[in-house]
Amino acid sequence: TRARACARVRVPDLMPSTGRGGSQQAAPSAGRGPRGSGRGGAAQRPMLPSRSPQPPTPLEPAATAGAGEEDEDEDPLGLDGELFEYVAHRLDHGEAFVAYRLLEHPMVLHSLVDGLPLACLHLRVVPRRGAPAEQRVQSLIARRPDRGASDFLGVVSADDQEFELVMTNLTAHDVLMFDIGGESREMEPEFWERTDASFWSGRHRNDRRLNRSNILWPMTPKVCTENNLHFQDFGEHRRLVLRARAPVDASDDAAGPSGAGAGGGSSGSAPPEDDFEGFPVFVYPTHGSKTAERFAKTAWSCPECIMVVGSPALLDGDVREGRNIQLERPTASASGAAGGAAGGAGAGGGDAAGSDELGQAAVSLGVSRERLVQVLGIDERFLRELPANFQREVLAVAFQSADLSTLEDELPPPQPSQAKRTSSTASVDSSASGGGGASSSSPLGARPADVAAGRRVLGAGLSHSLLIEKFDFARQAAAATLSLGVRDGLLLRDADEVAEAAEADAQITRQLDQLVATRTNELLEDVRSHAVYSTPECVVCMESSPPPDTVLYQCGHRCVHMKCVDSSRLRRCPMCRAPIVALLPSAEAEGPGAGRTRRL
Numbered sequence: 001t002r003a004r005a006c007a008r009v010r011v012p013d014l015m016p017s018t019g020r021g022g023s024q025q026a027a028p029s030a031g032r033g034p035r036g037s038g039r040g041g042a043a044q045r046p047m048l049p050s051r052s053p054q055p056p057t058p059l060e061p062a063a064t065a066g067a068g069e070e071d072e073d074e075d076p077l078g079l080d081g082e083l084f085e086y087v088a089h090r091l092d093h094g095e096a097f098v099a100y101r102l103l104e105h106p107m108v109l110h111s112l113v114d115g116l117p118l119a120c121l122h123l124r125v126v127p128r129r130g131a132p133a134e135q136r137v138q139s140l141i142a143r144r145p146d147r148g149a150s151d152f153l154g155v156v157s158a159d160d161q162e163f164e165l166v167m168t169n170l171t172a173h174d175v176l177m178f179d180i181g182g183e184s185r186e187m188e189p190e191f192w193e194r195t196d197a198s199f200w201s202g203r204h205r206n207d208r209r210l211n212r213s214n215i216l217w218p219m220t221p222k223v224c225t226e227n228n229l230h231f232q233d234f235g236e237h238r239r240l241v242l243r244a245r246a247p248v249d250a251s252d253d254a255a256g257p258s259g260a261g262a263g264g265g266s267s268g269s270a271p272p273e274d275d276f277e278g279f280p281v282f283v284y285p286t287h288g289s290k291t292a293e294r295f296a297k298t299a300w301s302c303p304e305c306i307m308v309v310g311s312p313a314l315l316d317g318d319v320r321e322g323r324n325i326q327l328e329r330p331t332a333s334a335s336g337a338a339g340g341a342a343g344g345a346g347a348g349g350g351d352a353a354g355s356d357e358l359g360q361a362a363v364s365l366g367v368s369r370e371r372l373v374q375v376l377g378i379d380e381r382f383l384r385e386l387p388a389n390f391q392r393e394v395l396a397v398a399f400q401s402a403d404l405s406t407l408e409d410e411l412p413p414p415q416p417s418q419a420k421r422t423s424s425t426a427s428v429d430s431s432a433s434g435g436g437g438a439s440s441s442s443p444l445g446a447r448p449a450d451v452a453a454g455r456r457v458l459g460a461g462l463s464h465s466l467l468i469e470k471f472d473f474a475r476q477a478a479a480a481t482l483s484l485g486v487r488d489g490l491l492l493r494d495a496d497e498v499a500e501a502a503e504a505d506a507q508i509t510r511q512l513d514q515l516v517a518t519r520t521n522e523l524l525e526d527v528r529s530h531a532v533y534s535t536p537e538c539v540v541c542m543e544s545s546p547p548p549d550t551v552l553y554q555c556g557h558r559c560v561h562m563k564c565v566d567s568s569r570l571r572r573c574p575m576c577r578a579p580i581v582a583l584l585p586s587a588e589a590e591g592p593g594a595g596r597t598r599r600l
Contacts, residue, residue: 075089076312077089077308079098079100079308083106083122084168084306085100085103086099087100088505088509089512093582095310095311095582096310096311097512097516098308099305099307099508100305100307100308101305101504102303102306104122104140105139105142105302106141107480108120108301109283109298110298116294116307116308117306118283118291118295118298118477119176119178119216119283120167120168121178121180121281122141123139123141123156123163123164123484125137125164128162137157138157138490139154139157141153141155143301149300150481152481154482155446155484156242156487158486160242161241161242161486162239162241162455163240164223164225165224167214167221169218169219171291172309173290173311173314174218174285174290174291175215175216175217175218175286175467176291177283178211178214178216178282179281179283180282180482181208181210181229181280182206182208182282183208184473184476185204185282185473186203186473188201188202196326197326197328199468200466200468203473204473207228208229209229210224212224218310218319224240226238227240227241229451230412231330236456238454239454240451240454241452241453242451242484242486243449243450243451244449245447245449277448277449279483279484280480284472285471286469286471287470287471288472289472295476298477299478300478300480304504311580311582313569314580325467326468327465328464329464330460330464356388357388358380358384361395364461366459366461375406376398383395404458408456412453533559533575534548534557535557538561539560540560541564549561550585551585552578552580553582555578557573559574562585565583
């Protein structure tokens with residue numbers, strides 16, 4: 001345990017705060033990391049940020065598929081195999097058409113423009129340390145049977161359980177923003193053209209969201225373990241915990257139960273209509289992107305299978321290329337910093353706390369200076385008299401021998417009753433207090449639950465990458481609300497034991513083939529309607545005989561030979577630098593062999 005905890009924190013990686021405090025857009029390191037193996041692939045867990053943005057891990061290029069060649073056992077898009085079970089795929093003109101069976105019962109955002117998925121949200125339970133496998137806690141997200149089409153309920157099968165929110169961008173070439181809770185963002189002209197951290201000001205911000213991490217890179221899961229609302233209120237980095245609300249008698253309501261939300265209590269004369277706390281879900285596309293057009297009409301659902309379309313070649317490059325990414329240290333609001341200090345374990349964040357090596361380490365770990373000195377077992381007066389470089393060496397040795405798991409396992413101090421329910425400022429039908437336990441009218445038989453603060457998240461105070469990007473706040477996803485509850489003894493069906501699995505796979509494979517058959521014509525029509533420019537000679541080999549035979553999608557330029565794209569492994573259009581999503585045969589090239597499969 002000690003070795004695992006020490007490995008999470010490296011003293012040389014702790015750096016002073018840079019830029020403007022309090023921003024919230026956390027961008028991950030470049031690249032997607034190794035691809036998942038489809039079935040049973042390892043899930044990507046959150047890692048501590050490093051001192052500076054690191055270059056992407058080089059990925060081996062995918063083997064070029066010949067005409068009709070397909071690897072039926074490998075997921076070309078590399079989605080997380082613990083969340084998406086690979087079924088089958090087809091390759092056509094540089095695009096991969098992949099069918100997945102959804103695991104862990106998520107909610108999915110679909111575009112009604114083309115019928116394809118845009119994003120996905122999983123509720124995943126964090127196993128308790130040392131718990132046997134047979135006691136695995138289960139979770140799911142389902143549509144609320146007692147509400148409309150936009151209301152969903154996340155349920156876990158045990159009380160007082162740590163959980164994660166896993167958000168996945170299912171588009172292949174655009175970045176999405178995913179907020180759970182808080183208020184809808186709006187464009188403010190005063191900050192819209194700014195290129196520094198002050199861009200995230202005013203209505204561009206949403207500090208009252210539940211998830212701190214909210215920037216989704218293509219086909220990469222974003223795992224959120226930290227309760228951002230608790231951090232904003234008390235200045236502490238704590239894990240997400242789901243805790244069932246204690247039953248309250250109607251006679252106790254007038255006295256103000258401890259579980260009352262910040263929005264006020266009920267009159268005590270009658271139970272509330274709905275005691276489930278709802279977090280609104282907001283998803284925004286990149287401003288001016290092709291994906292933004294797909295957000296013209298969207299809908300949420302809980303399907304069993306999905307079909308994803310994307311270009312594998314785009315996923316092998318540096319997803320950060322050409323983007324404005326800066327370093328930022330997370331900072332709580334003024335009230336949150338005061339609350340953390342009052343609790344005796346605040347994250348600090350002030351100049352005094354981070355003015356030396358010890359203060360920087362305390363802020364980065366999210367603990368008080370005094371508590372860190374106690375755990376490390378060092379003499380602060382002696383340390384203060386040493387030069388800065390010697391301080392770092394002494395701290396490095398102390399960290400190697402200290403048991404940091406004691407810091408991680410420390411629970412937060414009791415907070416004022418009005419803050420126990422860290423509700424979203426835009427929660428739906430959740431202002432009433434009280435309410436009994438699970439009843440026959442409760443959705444899925446679940447008890448209402450509150451999001452609480454659990455163990456400390458070590459290293460959350462480190463500087464992280466901050467993406468300065470315009471998102472289309474006016475064209476957000478369809479409205480949806482996620483409530484949370486606890487259902488003891490929840491049993492989920494094992495997909496491997498379903499007799500109809502083979503028939504379902506055959507059906508989705510037929511749908512996959514139908515999608516491939518219609519996709520090429522749709523792309524060609526889209527390019528022809530937005531034709532840009534064609535050159536008489538190939539801009540790669542400079543030969544005009546034969547003329548360029550390939551249209552680059554999405555920009556529409558016809559400026560290269562297909563063989564030149566294969567040999568040079570182009571990722572962007574040589575003329576406009578737009579990402580190459582697919583390679584389409586031009587009208588002059590259509591004929592025998594024009595429709596054969598190509599991969600970039």
